[in-house]
Amino acid sequence: MASSSTTRGWLHKRGGQDNKKGWKRRWCVLHNRAFHYYKSDSDKDAAGTIYAEDIERVSASKDETTKDASYPFPFEVETPDRIYIFCAKAKEERDEWIKKISSVAVSRGQTLMRGKNPILQLYYVTIEIFAEKGIRVSGDVGSVVLGCLSQGVGPKQKKQDERGWFCDVHVTGASVLGLMANQGWTFVNAFHTKTTNAQGTALVPATMYVFSRPKQCQLKGQ
Template sequence: MTVGSDIARCPNTPRPACRGYLHKRTQSGLIKGWRRRWFVLTHDCCLYYYRHKRDEGKGRALLGVKLEGAEVGADVSLGKPFVFKCRPQSGNRVFFFCAMSNQEMKWLEAMEKAVLPITQQKHVWVDVTLHNSSLPPLAVKSPECLGLLHKMDKSRDMWVQHYCILKDGCLSLYGIYLQGYQVREQPYGSKKSTIELKPPCDEFKTFYLCAENPNENKWIIALRASIKKWLPLHQALQDYMSRLPEETRM
C-alpha cells in the first residue's frame, strides 16, 4: 500500500491518495465471501477497484464509488479483525473491506478524510500548485500557457509587465486559484482589448490583464480551459459511475 501524493517524483501529476490490495465482501454471484481486489483511492475522493494490480490504467474499473459524504467506519459485526465499512451517500449498498494488518488500516484513515466535503479538504492539486509556484518558470512541466502579460495596478494607475505561467487552474505569478472565476474580453481604459478575471464573489479581487499582442487570444482560451478542469469534476464522477453496467460490479 502507498499513501501520499509523491510530488517530488512527479511534480505535476497527483498520485492516488492510497492504493493497494484489500479483501472485499461480496454477496452476489455463485461464490459468496471475501475477494481480493486492487483498490485505488484517487485525489478526487473516488474509490475504484480492479481484479488485479496490472489492470489499473489498462481498462475500466469494476466499480467506482464516490466517497464524499459517505459513512465510513470500523466494523466488528462480522467477527473478523481489520474490517471497515463504507455506505455511500447515494444508494443503499454497504461495502465491507478487510485489511491484512493493523498497518493497512491506514486505508480507513484515508477514506475518512475522503468523505469530508471538498471545502473541508486540502486538495492535493493545491499541494502540486504550491510546489510548482516555487519552481523557476522553465522548470514547470507542460504549462497550459506562458508568456508576458500586463496587469493593471490600480494603486498606480498603470500597466505592469509580468512573465506569467498558467498551470492546473492557477495563474502562478499572482497565486490566483481560478475556480469559479469568469473570463471575458472587454475594453479597459485606453486598452481596446483586455482580459477580465471576475471572481465568484465580491470578497475577492477582479484582475485585468493585457497580452503583448492585443489580437492574441491564446490566454483567454487557455484560462477558460484551465478553469473547466475544476468545475465538472463531481459531474464527471457521477456520469462515470452511472455508466457502469450492474453485472460488472462484483
C-alpha cells in the first residue's frame, strides 16, 4: 500500500457533504502532506483533496449511523468544513491508513497517542520558507512572532488567506528556529516540499518547519 514517501490504495468513500449518499470506490493517495482521492487510478486530476494542516482528527468510525455490513471498517477524517468517511476492506488496512494520515496531520489541537491512551494534547503550527522569497505561517503563533517576521514590512507585502498568513520577506531557517524557540515552541520536523505561491497560481519550492507546544499554554503576545 505504501512507498517510502507515498501511501496509495483503493478505499470506499461515503458520498455527500453530510455523508448521506452511497459508497463510491476511490483511488486514494497520501503524498506531500495532502490526501487526494480519485475516481480512477489512471486519473490525473483528483476528485478531492484534504490538506494535512486542515485535519483535526483521524479515527475509526464509532457512529452507528455510518456503519454498513458491506463496509465494516470505516474511518473518519475531520476538517473544519466537514467529516469525510472512508472505508477499508480489512481492519489492518484501515488502521494503517489512520496511522499514515495521522502522522502527517498538523491540526490545531492534536492528541498524541501511546497505544490507546492520550499522553499529551499539542497545538501544531507550520512555517513555510519559500526558496526565492516569502514566508507563510499556518496556525496561531501569536502576535509577537508575526511582528518579528514582518518587521520593517509594509501592509502591501502581507496577506492573509485560507492557507495562512503570508509575508513577502527574506528570512532564514536559523532565524525562524531561534524566534520560535524563544517564544516557547518546540521544533518537530523540517522538510523540502512544494507549496502554493501567494497568488495561488503555481507550486513553488519551499522548506516547511513544524513546531508544537502544549495546547494549554497561553501564546505570548496574545
